Amino acid sequence: MSLSHGRPMVSIPGPSVIPDRVLSAMHRPMPNIYEGELIDVSFSVQDDLKKIARTEQPVFISVSNGHGAWEMAISNTLSRGDKVLVLESGTFAVGWGEMAAVSGVKAEVLPGADPEAVSVEGLEERLKADIGHEISAIMVVQVDTATSVRNDIPAIRAAMDAANHPALLMVDCIASLGCEPYEHDEWGVDITVAATQKGLMVPPGLGFVFASEKALHAHASADLRTGYFDWEPRANPGQHYQIYCGTPPIQHLWAMREALDMLFEEGIDNVWKRHEILASAVRAAVEAWSCPNGLSFNIADPRSRSNSVTTVLTGDVDASELRRVAETEAGLTLGIGLDEFVSRAFRIGHMGHLNPPMVLGTIGTIEAVLTKMKAPVGGSGSAAAAAVISSAL
Ligand SMILES: *Cc1c(COP(=O)(O)O)cnc(C)c1O
Numbered sequence: 001m002s003l004s005h006g007r008p009m010v011s012i013p014g015p016s017v018i019p020d021r022v023l024s025a026m027h028r029p030m031p032n033i034y035e036g037e038l039i040d041v042s043f044s045v046q047d048d049l050k051k052i053a054r055t056e057q058p059v060f061i062s063v064s065n066g067h068g069a070w071e072m073a074i075s076n077t078l079s080r081g082d083k084v085l086v087l088e089s090g091t092f093a094v095g096w097g098e099m100a101a102v103s104g105v106k107a108e109v110l111p112g113a114d115p116e117a118v119s120v121e122g123l124e125e126r127l128k129a130d131i132g133h134e135i136s137a138i139m140v141v142q143v144d145t146a147t148s149v150r151n152d153i154p155a156i157r158a159a160m161d162a163a164n165h166p167a168l169l170m171v172d173c174i175a176s177l178g179c180e181p182y183e184h185d186e187w188g189v190d191i192t193v194a195a196t197q198k199g200l201m202v203p204p205g206l207g208f209v210f211a212s213e214k215a216l217h218a219h220a221s222a223d224l225r226t227g228y229f230d231w232e233p234r235a236n237p238g239q240h241y242q243i244y245c246g247t248p249p250i251q252h253l254w255a256m257r258e259a260l261d262m263l264f265e266e267g268i269d270n271v272w273k274r275h276e277i278l279a280s281a282v283r284a285a286v287e288a289w290s291c292p293n294g295l296s297f298n299i300a301d302p303r304s305r306s307n308s309v310t311t312v313l314t315g316d317v318d319a320s321e322l323r324r325v326a327e328t329e330a331g332l333t334l335g336i337g338l339d340e341f342v343s344r345a346f347r348i349g350h351m352g353h354l355n356p357p358m359v360l361g362t363i364g365t366i367e368a369v370l371t372k373m374k375a376p377v378g379g380s381g382s383a384a385a386a387a388v389i390s391s392a393l
Pocket residue numbers: 014065066067068092141143144145172173174175195204
C-alpha cells in the first residue's frame with residue numbers, strides 16, 4: 001500500500017509544472033506553416049517574450065533546450081581566440097564557459113566563494129587588471145539552479161562600468177525568467193538566455209536569446225557562426241520558417257502563446273511577487289526545520305537566495321532516502337542535489353505555475369517524511385510556511 005496515488009507533485013527545479021491550459025493549447029493538428037494563424041502566433045510570441053525580458057531588442061529562438069540557446073549565444077557573438085570570463089557561483093555558468101572553450105574560446109573562471117553569489121568587488125578588480133581588454137564577454141547566471149544562489153545582475157553591470165570595461169554581459173536566466181525581476185535593457189545586459197521549461201511553464205524544447213545592439217555588432221565579426229544557429233537568416237527571413245532555420249516548432253509556439261497569455265493576465269509584477277511570497281514560504285519552512293546535524297540552507301546569505309529554487313543541505317539525514325520515500329510513498333518528487341550534493345542535499349523547485357496548496361503540499365509532505373525518518377528538526381516547517389502564506393492573503 002502506498003499513498004502516492006492521485007496527481008503526482010513534481011517539485012523539481014525544471015521542467016516545472018505545465019498548466020492544463022498550456023497542455024490543451026498544444027493538442028492541435030498541424031497547420032499550414034507558410035501562411036495563416038501560425039505566423040501571427042509566431043510573431044506575437046516573439047513580441048511578448050521581449051516584454052517578459054523587458055527589452056526592445058530582438059529575440060532569437062533556438063529549437064533546443066537551454067544548452068542549445070547557450071551555444072546560439074556563443075556562436076553568434078564570439079570568435080576563436082576570444083576570452084570569456086566565467087563568474088562561478090555554482091554549476092551552470094561554468095558549464096556555459098566549458099561549452100565556449102570547446103568552440104575555441106579561452107574561458108577563464110573567476111572562482112566564487114561557493115556557495116555564495118558572485119563577488120562584484122572581485123569582478124571589478126579582475127576587469128581593472130585587464131588593461132588590454134582581452135576579455136570579450138562575461139558569463140554569469142542570474143540564478144544557479146544547483147546552488148540556488150541569485151546573483152545581483154545590476155551590481156555586476158555596475159562593476160563592469162566602474163572598471164570601464166567593454167566586454168559583453170551575457171546572463172543565463174534559464175531558471176529565473178518569469179520568476180525573478182529582470183530588466184534586459186535597463187540593466188544593460190547584452191545577451192540574455194532563457195528556455196521554456198522553468199518559469200515560462202512550457203515543455204522543454206525552445207531556447208531564447210535576447211541580444212543588445214552591442215551583441216548584434218559583435219555578431220557581424222563573430223567567426224564561430226554556424227549554419228544552423230546563425231542569426232543572419234533568422235533576422236532577415238525570406239520565408240517565415242527561416243526564423244527557425246526550418247519547420248517551426250508548432251506545438252511549442254501554441255504553448256508559449258498560451259503561457260504568455262497567462263503571464264499577462266496575471267501581470268508580470270504580480271508573477272514576480274507571487275514567486276517571492278511562495279519562495280518565502282519555502283524558506284520559512286527550511287528555516288524552521290534547520291538544526292544541528294539536520295537540515296540547513298545551502299546559501300547562507302538570505303539576500304542571495306533565489307525565488308525559483310531552494311537547495312537544502314541535509315546534514316546527517318540521507319537525502320536520497322528522503323527523496324525516495326517522498327516519491328514512492330507520497331507522490332512527491334524532489335530535485336536531486338547536483339554534483340557533489342547527491343546524498344546530502346535536495347532541491348525544491350518553486351518556479352512557474354505554482355500556488356499555496358502546491359507549495360504547502362510539498363512542504364507538509366517533506367515534513368511527514370522527515371518525521372517518519374526520525375530526522376532531527378528544529379520546528380514545524382509547515383506551520384512556518386502557512387504563516388507566510390497567511391500574511392500574504
Ligand atoms: C536548466 C538550466 C540550464 C540548462 O537548461 P537545459 O534546458 O537543461 O539545457 C542552464 N542554466 C540554468 C541556470 C538552468 O537552470
